[in-house]
Amino acid sequence: MPLLARLIPAPLVVDVRRGALAELAKILADQRISPSGRVAIAVGATHGPVIQETFQHGLVGADWFTVDGCTINAAIKLVEKIRSQQYDAIVGIGGGTVLDVTKFAAARLGLPMVAVATNLAHDGIASPISTLDNDAGRGSYSVPAPIAVLVDLDLIGHAPPRSVRSGIGDLVSNLSATADWEAANRLRGEAIDGLAVSIARTAAQAVIDHPGSVSEDAFLTTLAEGLVLSGISMLVAGNSKPSSGACHEISHAIDLLYPERRGFHGEQVGMGAAFAWFLRGDVDKFNATVDCLYRHGLPVRPIDLGFSLEEFSEIVGYAPQTRPGRFTVLEEAALTPERVVVKVADFNDQVYARTHPAPITPEGRILD
Incomplete structure (x- = not known):
């Protein structure tokens, strides 16, 4: 045989x-x-x-x-x-x-x-x-x-901490990107490479689950190895789909619409991934992504990237045009301009609620 x-x-x-x-x-x-x-x-x-x-x-x-x-x-x-x-x-x-x-x-x-x-x-x-x-x-x-x-x-260790943290956002976004690829396979019959998905997803999950920070060698090693594996997942697939979905479309839209205000790539795609999980309605993945970004000091709301809700709505509405033919949750949702505004506002509120929980008294009452 x-x-x-x-x-x-x-x-x-x-x-x-x-x-x-x-x-x-x-x-x-x-x-x-x-x-x-x-x-x-x-x-x-x-x-x-x-x-x-x-x-x-x-x-x-x-x-x-x-x-x-x-x-x-x-x-x-x-x-x-x-x-x-x-x-x-x-x-x-x-x-x-x-x-x-x-x-x-x-x-x-x-x-x-x-x-x-x-x-x-x-x-x-x-x-x-x-x-x-x-x-x-x-x-x-x-x-x-x-x-x-x-x-x-x-x-x-001599690199700016903000730039190193950016790599966390880029790697974490793999989970959203692979979800987009799986949806394209399920809904449109697009070919998918299971090995590439496994490599990209495993690398991202290792960083999400790691308790350390960019000041620790153990965490930096996990992050570095994860970023290398993410690159290899693209080699396996022959394209960028294991690590590039709606998250990257949003980042590309920022680069094109606001080139003078673009931040680090990983910052943009990290928040893009959080927004994509919100659109999918996957509460667990949304919470895990927001928690990871917030814990490492990465942007979690449009204002953290320097954009108003109106500007971020424009970015989200334009994002599908940046990758013609790439099917992601943005294309699947087919949001009207009006619905984009509503979704962005709801996303902003949900992220704020997740990162700024209301204090609770010893009796279990929520304080306003």
């Missing part, structure tokens, strides 16, 4: 711990990615010089390049700089901006890419997608996933 199996281009190495960056040269050699250490290293303009100064002796054969912005033009400029020399691979050391630009450049040059994350703001660490700004706003580009992923907790 034939044995059938799928081949998944997952990373050769996933290393999450303190001091991981110091092992980069050894990993490149041991995995035959670059035995000579002849690689191009891309870093950001802010923290890149510090990283280069402290690490440049670890790979004497490497050349260093600075990424200037998270745009398609910045990625093309990096391509032009790198293609004049011969390299075994490209290494991106930085946050989402550096990694997205480096992944795109590596794809254009046909070189393997190694991701060294200095932040945990979203699940792009190991994903086959680069999100870059372009003349039309912001676009997602398919690219090969990194061949190796390193997360140095020493570097993560």
